[in-house]
Amino acid sequence: MEASAAGTLSPTVSQRDQWIVESQVFHIYQLFAAIPPNARSLMLELQREKHIEFLSKGLRHLGSAFSVLDASRPWLCYWIIHSIALLGESIDDELEDNTVDFLNRCQDPNGGYAGGPGQMPHLATTYAAVNTLITLGGEKSLASINRDKLYGFMRRMKQPNGGFRMHDEGEIDVRACYTAISVASVLNILDDELVRNVGDYILSCQTYEGGIAGEPGSEAHGGYTFCGLAAMILIGEVNRLDLPRLTDWVVFRQGKECGFQGRTNKLVDGCYSFWQGGAVVLLQRLHSFIDEQLAEALQFFTISDVVPEDKESLAGTSSHSTCRIRHEGMSESSSSDFKNIGYNFINEWKASEPLFHSIALQQYILLCSQEQDGGLRDKPGKRRDHYHTCYCLSGLSLCQYSWSKRPDSPPLPKVVMGPYSNLLEPIHPLFNVVLERYREAHKFFAGL
Numbered sequence: 452m453e454a455s456a457a458g459t460l461s462p463t464v465s466q467r468d469q470w471i472v473e474s475q476v477f478h479i480y481q482l483f484a485a486i487p488p489n490a491r492s493l494m495l496e497l498q499r500e501k502h503i504e505f506l507s508k509g510l511r512h513l514g515s516a517f518s519v520l521d522a523s524r525p526w527l528c529y530w531i532i533h534s535i536a537l538l539g540e541s542i543d544d545e546l547e548d549n550t551v552d553f554l555n556r557c558q559d560p561n562g563g564y565a566g567g568p569g570q571m572p573h574l575a576t577t578y579a580a581v582n583t584l585i586t587l588g589g590e591k592s593l594a595s596i597n598r599d600k601l602y603g604f605m606r607r608m609k610q611p612n613g614g615f616r617m618h619d620e621g622e623i624d625v626r627a628c629y630t631a632i633s634v635a636s637v638l639n640i641l642d643d644e645l646v647r648n649v650g651d652y653i654l655s656c657q658t659y660e661g662g663i664a665g666e667p668g669s670e671a672h673g674g675y676t677f678c679g680l681a682a683m684i685l686i687g688e689v690n691r692l693d694l695p696r697l698t699d700w701v702v703f704r705q706g707k708e709c710g711f712q713g714r715t716n717k718l719v720d721g722c723y724s725f726w727q728g729g730a731v732v733l734l735q736r737l738h739s740f741i742d743e744q745l746a747e748a749l750q751f752f753t754i755s756d757v758v759p760e761d762k763e764s765l766a767g768t769s770s771h772s773t774c775r776i777r778h779e780g781m782s783e784s785s786s787s788d789f790k791n792i793g794y795n796f797i798n799e800w801k802a803s804e805p806l807f808h809s810i811a812l813q814q815y816i817l818l819c820s821q822e823q824d825g826g827l828r829d830k831p832g833k834r835r836d837h838y839h840t841c842y843c844l845s846g847l848s849l850c851q852y853s854w855s856k857r858p859d860s861p862p863l864p865k866v867v868m869g870p871y872s873n874l875l876e877p878i879h880p881l882f883n884v885v886l887e888r889y890r891e892a893h894k895f896f897a898g899l
């Protein structure tokens with residue numbers, strides 16, 4: 452322990468990590484026993500100023516310091532600027548202007564955004580660039596996106612099997628489906644041509660475990676599960692997935708360390724607080740579909756065991772009749788319907804309880820993923836980075852609002868781990884952009 456200038460006792464970095472690593476061997480609740488009481492509240496506090504410092508430094512050095520990430524610069528913009536927005540801050544006008552200009556130089560003359568100026572356009576960096584511009588907001592930023600050309604790029608990436616390629620001659624996977632559908636949805640250019648057979652492709656990636664794999668025949672993984680589930684919601688076909696099995700798979704990925712693992716029998720990692728945590732938060736909003744699918748399964752397998760009154764209440768709930776029908780408030784498949792799914796998703800929010808242990812996940816993020824000197828990480832012993840900072844904070848925000856009656860109504864203090872000043876901005880869980888910035892973008896693009 453070291454006495455700080457203010458006279459309080461503050462643990463050294465190595466002491467902190469040692470407590471964490473030792474307690475993880477058993478159970479995270481034992482972490483509290485392992486930490487001296489006077490250090491506990493300090494470790495549960497979100498180190499806002501330090502995180503902002505770490506993030507701002509990253510943004511200022513975007514042009515020089517990240518040579519290995521040279522083809523991922525829109526991602527760096529997104530991870531950093533979204534994290535700053537989650538913390539309730541924004542960047543100064545000059546940096547904002549420079550970011551919009553830089554992303555414009557990444558925009559291909561034939562549509563889509565590349566990882567850097569002059570590189571090949573790619574769906575992942577397109578998603579990162581568009582989410583960054585939405586997060587920055589304002590006329591200059593939003594109007595800089597060439598939607599007509601972008602639509603053409605997406606049509607070129609579209610494959611007859613329903614999937615999308617990440618780039619010209621690139622891989623076809625569930626990530627590509629999500630990034631294309633998410634961008635098209637938020638920019639109000641999603642139509643029947645882009646949606647055609649996407650549901651068939653994603654359905655073919657749901658595995659026997661219940662989670663979703665990157666491509667048919669691969670292993671279920673949290674990253675692809677979020678992508679597949681979010682894309683199925685955005686195209687209005689989520690009821691085609693086996694939702695009870697998907698729910699089972701995701702909820703059992705939260706380990707005794709309280710964080711989420713990405714796949715069965717792997718280690719927990721802070722970034723899955725968003726990928727898996729996000730999937731559970733989406734499933735929380737789909738309970739009527741889940742109940743309906745469960746009721747149908749019950750009817751099919753155990754109809755003779757069901758008491759008469761239950762039989763009556765199950766009548767007419769078959770999901771066969773609904774499985775290809777789009778969500779409430781939507782007619783069959785008119786293009787204009789796709790445009791409001793993301794918007795309706797947050798407006799038709801009904802109060803319900805989280806399907807995961809949201810307090811425990813906040814503990815993992817704050818105690819195990821947070822570096823006291825700024826930035827967040829996979830787990831103790833790993834280095835902080837902007838990717839983990841973005842997805843740990845996104846997951847933390849989801850946890851904090853997981854009990855809220857409306858997507859942005861302030862949570863009760865008892866559901867926010869640590870001091871209430873830890874509270875982050877709420878996000879739109881389908882796009883992972885701060886909710887208020889999503890609303891501004893939705894209004895802007897709805898009017899075009």
Ligand SMILES: CC(C)=CCC/C(C)=C/CC/C(C)=C/COP(=O)(O)OP(=O)(O)O
Nearest residue numbers: 575626630672674675678713714717718720
């Ligand atoms: C929007 C977008 C681009 C989404 C990407 C989603 C995402 C995070 C996919 C994960 C890819 C993957 C198989 C990681 C496994 O890494 P690993 O073997 O190092 O990690 P693990 O042991 O935790 O599985």
Ligand SMILES: [Zn+2]
Nearest residue numbers: 720721722829
């Ligand atoms: Zn990770």
